[in-house]
Amino acid sequence: MDKGSRLTGTLRRGRRPRFLSGSALILAGGRGTRLGWDKKILTLDNINVLQSLIDKLAFLFDEVFLSTNDGAVYKGAITLKDEIGVGPLAGICRGLSVCKSEYLYVTACDMPFLSDEYIKYLKETIADKFVDACVARREDGFYEPFNAFYNKSALPVITEAIHSSRYGMNRILDQMKLHVVEYSVTCRYAGGNMFFNVNYKEDLQRLELLHNLYFAPLHSGAV
Numbered sequence: 001m002d003k004g005s006r007l008t009g010t011l012r013r014g015r016r017p018r019f020l021s022g023s024a025l026i027l028a029g030g031r032g033t034r035l036g037w038d039k040k041i042l043t044l045d046n047i048n049v050l051q052s053l054i055d056k057l058a059f060l061f062d063e064v065f066l067s068t069n070d071g072a073v074y075k076g077a078i079t080l081k082d083e084i085g086v087g088p089l090a091g092i093c094r095g096l097s098v099c100k101s102e103y104l105y106v107t108a109c110d111m112p113f114l115s116d117e118y119i120k121y122l123k124e125t126i127a128d129k130f131v132d133a134c135v136a137r138r139e140d141g142f143y144e145p146f147n148a149f150y151n152k153s154a155l156p157v158i159t160e161a162i163h164s165s166r167y168g169m170n171r172i173l174d175q176m177k178l179h180v181v182e183y184s185v186t187c188r189y190a191g192g193n194m195f196f197n198v199n200y201k202e203d204l205q206r207l208e209l210l211h212n213l214y215f216a217p218l219h220s221g222a223v
Helices: 003-007 049-060 088-098 116-126 152-163 169-173 190-195 203-215 217-222
Strands: 023-027 063-068 078-081 103-108 133-137 143-151 178-181
Touching (some): 049 063, 078 088, 088 103, 088 152, 103 116, 116 133, 116 178, 143 152
Parallel strands (some): 063 078
Antiparallel strands (some): 103 143, 133 143
16 A cells, blocks of 8 residues: 555555546635644645545546645646635535536545545435535534535535625535435444544644544554
8 A cells, every 4th residue: 555545545456436436626725824834735644635635536536626725736636726715615616617527525635534435425325316415414413514525506505605705614505405414424434533624733633643543554444
């Protein structure tokens, strides 16, 4: 296994899994003010987390987009520069506008851990449904807007929210037709830790702990 694959689970060699074809988007437009530096330079095991995410998603999906506010270019991703600067909503809107598939998988550059099996579960769950988005519900009852799938049918709601300067993701999701994955279900996949994100310097210690517990090579079968 190459070293970078440790960050996001095991890369399966050989034929591309058909259930994971489609489009993916990584949101990387934040300035990282709470963390103290640009999250795009976050590393784990001396590997750039963002590049590792791109590599993994490029193996799983037909196209990978990267939404940034500075136009940064990374190998394996199509850069979409955020010209609006209103947070993740603008990146999702742009991604849905240009992606080739009906559904767009959305994650963020500060969410280092991907679960192939959870993504597969989401894809299979929405295969026979028509929904604007498929999102998880957190333990506190709020939606988790990332590590989720969005349909192009969500574009009118998202566009109207941007034009109305309404950027709160949970309120916008309440206006969509959703399939919601309950918290108890997400916990079956790597303990639900694919939703862990790095916001503060204090999160870096937990990042290392989760990596060793769930996502290091000896535990790669769990994801």
